[in-house]
Amino acid sequence: MDSVLSEDPVALKILIAGGFGVGKTTLVGSISEIKPLRTEEVLSDRGIGVDDLDGVEAKTTTTVAMDFGRITIREGLVVYLFGTPGQERFWFMWDELSYGALGAVVIADTRRLTDCFPSVDYFEQRGTPFVVAVNCFDGADQHSVDDVRIALDLDDGVPVMLCDVRRRASAKEVMITLVEHSLRTLTAAG
């Protein structure tokens, strides 16, 4: 790289989490080109303790597709989006994804609010900045936003907002709210 502006390229990642069918894929697709990224889930731990030297491990794996999106802010500054299922069995991916992550969007559906509890717990424990986006299935309203905040027992600082993940403008607003929240968290931490 003999470019004059030889600043190191910066890559950031944002996680999109939430329960089954809550709108993760739709959100990623609304603001970026979406591609399926294949990962492997280890189904059994029988490989542990098996010597690697024979070259074959007794692991059973199944492929899990994650939503993968990319937003190029400018050359050398890219935001990657990863949408992962919220169930605990997928946490093997989350540990990696949340490392160094800028933040996370937890999508909530008021009809099945408990589905997003594991995601919220997870990010609270990891200290990953997150926002809760209430997807407006069946006319969720401002009232639902307040209910969600109480039901999830969120810290005051955690933004909760209504969204329609099918609309690009709404999806954008969610992302902006998250990055602003990350920025506040960052400056507060000094």
Add this chain to the structure above:
Amino acid sequence: MSETPRWLDEDAGPVVRPYALIRGRTRSSGDNLDLIATVSAVGEPPADLGPEQALILRVARHPISVADVAVELDLPVGVVRVMLGDLRDHGLISVSAPAAAGSRPNEGILKEVINGLRAL
């Protein structure tokens, strides 16, 4: 099989055996490659490279993320990491960690991201 044997010594550069690269392995030096680390092809690819490895070097002619390589090859990330680890061990790709991984992204960058998102 009937190819003229090639001289392979220290000066001949890296030798990468086709397919032997990942068969049966689930661990390699590529394990720690971040999904959003950037890889770039470097050096001269040897002639006897496996098709997947050759494809990786082709898609990595311009810097590309590990995740994007997996998407391009339509292979699971785990397999791609093993191949990338080997290619790196053979000096055929260079890897640069995402500047923000593990450390906190700076304020200026985040402001830039916010403005960039607004402008989308």
